[in-house]
Amino acid sequence: MRSTMQESPLSIARIVRYAATFHSSSETVTWTGESSRRRTYGEVGTRAARLANGLRSLGIQGDQRVGTFMWNNNEHLEAYAAIPSMGAVLHTLNIRLFPEQLIYIANHAEDQAVIVDGSLIPLFAPQLSSMKTVKHIIVSGEGDRSLLGSHAAVHDYEELLAAQSENFDFEAASAGTDEQDAAAICYTSGTTGNPKGVAYSHRSIYLHSMYALTPSAFGISAADKILAIVPMFHAMAWGLPYAAMFSGADMHMPDRFLQPEPLCKFISQEKPTVGGAVPTVWNAMLAYLDAQEPKIRVDSLRDVAIGGSACPRALMTGIEERHGVKLLHAWGMTETSPLGSVARPPAGLSKEESLAYRLTQGLLPCPVEGRITDDNGDVLPNDGKAVGELEVRGPWIAGSYIENPNMPDPDAQKDKFRDGWLRTGDVAMITPDGFITLTDRAKDIIKSGGEWISSVDLENAIMGHPAVAEAAVIGVPDPKWDERPLAAVVPRAGESVSFDELREFLGDKVARWQLPEHWAFIAEVPKTSVGKFDKKVLRKQHADGELEVTTF
Numbered sequence: 001m002r003s004t005m006q007e008s009p010l011s012i013a014r015i016v017r018y019a020a021t022f023h024s025s026s027e028t029v030t031w032t033g034e035s036s037r038r039r040t041y042g043e044v045g046t047r048a049a050r051l052a053n054g055l056r057s058l059g060i061q062g063d064q065r066v067g068t069f070m071w072n073n074n075e076h077l078e079a080y081a082a083i084p085s086m087g088a089v090l091h092t093l094n095i096r097l098f099p100e101q102l103i104y105i106a107n108h109a110e111d112q113a114v115i116v117d118g119s120l121i122p123l124f125a126p127q128l129s130s131m132k133t134v135k136h137i138i139v140s141g142e143g144d145r146s147l148l149g150s151h152a153a154v155h156d157y158e159e160l161l162a163a164q165s166e167n168f169d170f171e172a173a174s175a176g177t178d179e180q181d182a183a184a185i186c187y188t189s190g191t192t193g194n195p196k197g198v199a200y201s202h203r204s205i206y207l208h209s210m211y212a213l214t215p216s217a218f219g220i221s222a223a224d225k226i227l228a229i230v231p232m233f234h235a236m237a238w239g240l241p242y243a244a245m246f247s248g249a250d251m252h253m254p255d256r257f258l259q260p261e262p263l264c265k266f267i268s269q270e271k272p273t274v275g276g277a278v279p280t281v282w283n284a285m286l287a288y289l290d291a292q293e294p295k296i297r298v299d300s301l302r303d304v305a306i307g308g309s310a311c312p313r314a315l316m317t318g319i320e321e322r323h324g325v326k327l328l329h330a331w332g333m334t335e336t337s338p339l340g341s342v343a344r345p346p347a348g349l350s351k352e353e354s355l356a357y358r359l360t361q362g363l364l365p366c367p368v369e370g371r372i373t374d375d376n377g378d379v380l381p382n383d384g385k386a387v388g389e390l391e392v393r394g395p396w397i398a399g400s401y402i403e404n405p406n407m408p409d410p411d412a413q414k415d416k417f418r419d420g421w422l423r424t425g426d427v428a429m430i431t432p433d434g435f436i437t438l439t440d441r442a443k444d445i446i447k448s449g450g451e452w453i454s455s456v457d458l459e460n461a462i463m464g465h466p467a468v469a470e471a472a473v474i475g476v477p478d479p480k481w482d483e484r485p486l487a488a489v490v491p492r493a494g495e496s497v498s499f500d501e502l503r504e505f506l507g508d509k510v511a512r513w514q515l516p517e518h519w520a521f522i523a524e525v526p527k528t529s530v531g532k533f534d535k536k537v538l539r540k541q542h543a544d545g546e547l548e549v550t551t552f
């Protein structure tokens with residue numbers, strides 16, 4: 001028996017239309033360093049229509065790809081609204097990729113036009129002549145346009161919009177769009193091989209937005225103000241932009257002002273309630289906030305998602321106890337839209353038990369199934385003890401990567417998908433009640449004498465020391481044990497600490513045989529384009545003899 005329900009395709013156009021009509025006075029707010037630029041969702045709706053007309057006038061048709069090379073700001077949100085709604089595909093280019101990776105992804109996605117923030121022209125322009133399919137550059141804001149040369153036609157964003165009608169029939173434009181068609185593309189920022197493209201569908205984004213809003217995830221309503229520090233070019237800013245339009249919550253964006261001082265000023269002025277950023281950002285914010293007298297208030301923030309790498313305990317408790325901000329640990333990947341799990345503890349627990357739950361990578365939501373497998377691919381029990389590779393599947397999980405027949409990559413899908421499951425490359429345990437604890441990335445785990453040591457556990461334990469700003473742990477070759485841990489430590493500014501003290505500090509926190517015997521001080525942990533510890537670079541620095549290592 002077929003249901004008697006209406007066919008109602010899930011689409012981005014629907015989300016945008018809803019925001020622009022029923023939440024027309026909700027705001028999108030961009031920080032300028034000292035104050036905010038504001039627009040209403042009503043204006044976003046008409047400006048998205050103008051942008052869609054403008055893109056059509058430049059020849060953008062069907063499912064052609066339009067790139068963005070932008071900070072988090074009002075105009076980027078307009079691109080999020082307009083491009084998928086007109087049936088085209090939004091490709092958010094990661095401004096921090098290496099030049100050759102940037103060229104690769106623009107060519108692989110076959111971007112026809114790119115909207116570029118004026119301030120980012122110097123970063124973008126040198127690659128432009130290698131982006132074979134790009135015919136139009138639309139510059140938003142001030143910048144040296146002469147750097148863009150003559151490879152593509154250059155347009156001014158505001159002039160393009162001003163010349164257009166504010167009516168665009170999004171419904172007609174997306175009539176031929178199936179909900180499984182691509183709406184947006186992100187490429188992984190993986191540190192090995194070519195970046196891999198994930199194409200999100202209208203359906204996956206719609207369902208993912210609904211999950212993001214639930215009380216089990218971020219618990220967002222029209223009464224909220226969302227602060228998206230996580231870049232809109234990294235896994236769609238964790239779904240926050242579409243969740244904002246879906247709910248009518250205000251959207252706050254820091255533009256290029258990502259240092260603790262302007263961020264805290266922005267927060268204390270605009271008083272956002274929820275948001276998201278990676279641990280590196282919160283770490284820097286905590287150090288800054290601790291040093292301020294009188295104290296800067298950031299406690300308008302109720303729940304702030306933290307993820308992308310593990311949230312250290314000292315960070316979660318420090319920012320909550322001293323500054324009243326509750327961090328909400330979440331796990332995900334570009335391939336998972338990205339929300340895979342969020343750590344909301346069950347009811348009836350003591351504070352300490354609750355904290356233990358909050359420090360896991362979180363609970364799998366109903367639509368996302370997870371399992372762990374051993375080296376043979378056999379499924380292990382969800383008993384909270386067995387450790388294996390995490391695999392997930394569900395309506396907003398990638399089932400494959402984008403293939404471009406003109407740029408074949410024989411290894412594109414290799415070892416990444418099994419029987420309809422995405423292999424995450426993360427090593428994890430799952431409890432019987434569905435909470436995931438990541439022990440490491442498969443490639444970062446340290447194999448010592450047949451046993452596994454979690455580099456992440458060691459890092460978090462070391463970063464619990466008050467004189468430590470950051471610490472990264474890698475496995476280094478050992479003739480007896482195969483590998484042993486090397487801890488690379490960044491002391492907090494103005495503090496000093498010895499390796500002996502750190503070893504003693506770890507004494508009651510990790511098993512004796514896991515205690516690192518190799519130690520080095522470094523100025524900074526190398527980071528990837530999205531702010532994660534880049535252990536490949538650290539391993540190379542060690543292999544090249546660039547680290548001054550003390551061995552116990």
Ligand code: AMP
Nearest residue numbers: 307308309310330331332333334361426
């Ligand atoms: P990306 O696709 O760049 O977002 O990277 C995804 C990877 O980030 C995951 O496979 C994890 O290894 C890591 N990751 C994301 N969230 C967390 C988290 N909460 N704790 C630990 N690692 C995380």
